[in-house]
Amino acid sequence: MELTIAVFGASRSAEGDGHYEAATRCGRLLAHAGFAVATGGYSGAMEAVSRGAKDAGGHVVGVTAPSVFPDRARANDHLTTETPAASLVERIGLLADGTAGSIALWGSLGTAAELIVAWNLAYVAPFSNANPKPIIAVGEPWISLIPHLETELSTTPGLVTTVGNVDVAVQEMVRRLSIK
Numbered sequence: 001m002e003l004t005i006a007v008f009g010a011s012r013s014a015e016g017d018g019h020y021e022a023a024t025r026c027g028r029l030l031a032h033a034g035f036a037v038a039t040g041g042y043s044g045a046m047e048a049v050s051r052g053a054k055d056a057g058g059h060v061v062g063v064t065a066p067s068v069f070p071d072r073a074r075a076n077d078h079l080t081t082e083t084p085a086a087s088l089v090e091r092i093g094l095l096a097d098g099t100a101g102s103i104a105l106w107g108s109l110g111t112a113a114e115l116i117v118a119w120n121l122a123y124v125a126p127f128s129n130a131n132p133k134p135i136i137a138v139g140e141p142w143i144s145l146i147p148h149l150e151t152e153l154s155t156t157p158g159l160v161t162t163v164g165n166v167d168v169a170v171q172e173m174v175r176r177l178s179i180k
Contacts, residue, residue, distance in 0.1 A: 002059060003177060004036040006095040008114040009045025009105035019106045022138070023048035026103065026166035031058025033174050038063060038099050040091065041075040041082060045105050050078035065091040092117050100177060101134040103169050104142060115142075115160070122159040134176035135160045136169040 007027070013020040027049035030037050037053040039046035041062020050060045062079040066072075068088045075082045085091035096102060096118040104115040115137060122132035137146055143162045150157050163169050 002034065002036050003100040004038050004059075004061065004098075005030055005173060006038045006099040006102045006114075006118070007045070007049045007105065008095070008102065008107060008111045008118075009039075009049065010107040010111060011040070011042055011044040011046060012108075013044040013048060013106070015048075019045060020048045022166050023105055024052035026105065026138075026170065027052025027054075027058070027060075028056045029166060029170040030103075030173070031056035033170055035100075035173070036061065038095055040064065040095070040110075041079060042069065042072050043076060045107065047076040047078065049105075050076050054078040054080070063091050063094045097121055099133070101173055102136070103166075103173065104135070104137040105166070106139055119155075119160055123155055132159055134173060136172050137162045138166055138169045139164060 009023050023045040027037055031053040036059035037049055038061040039049050041064040053060045060078055060080045062075045062082045063085055064075050064082055065085045065088055085094055092114050095114060102118040104111055118135050122135055125132045137160050146160045146162050161172055
């Protein structure tokens with residue numbers, strides 16, 4: 001059974017910038033490792049991850065929210081499957097809870113919200129005798145923000161792993177999910 005990894009990232013990344021290129025590489029590496037990917041399905045890092053995964057022969061799910069983003073005419077062209085969500089909360093839930101793990105790339109408030117929901121789900125997983133799903137956050141601001149929040153919020157340390165680049169993020173996801 002193919003595991004799906006949610007990848008969160010900025011909608012305003014553009015082709016040619018470093019964040020877009022890293023997101024494309026992330027999608028490609030995940031597909032080469034045998035994962036399917038799920039993103040928010042629109043532009044920017046979501047499109048880049050989708051492009052990288054599709055170009056590598058991977059399965060790409062876009063969880064869109066047409067009623068929340070009516071100005072976004074359609075999902076990106078690199079999706080294998082589009083799953084429309086009725087609300088932003090449902091969309092984030094499908095991405096964070098409906099996948100085997102999460103990778104957060106550079107982003108803004110939406111990316112932070114997705115990361116925080118995945119983090120909270122990992123935090124509460126042991127309450128129902130479940131194992132926390134792996135969460136990997138790539139680069140700044142996560143490298144400085146995550147340890148700060150762990151301390152300030154007195155949460156379980158280590159639920160979010162911070163790394164410097166997407167290569168290490170995918171290697172860590174493979175290791176954590178025991179993919180060979």
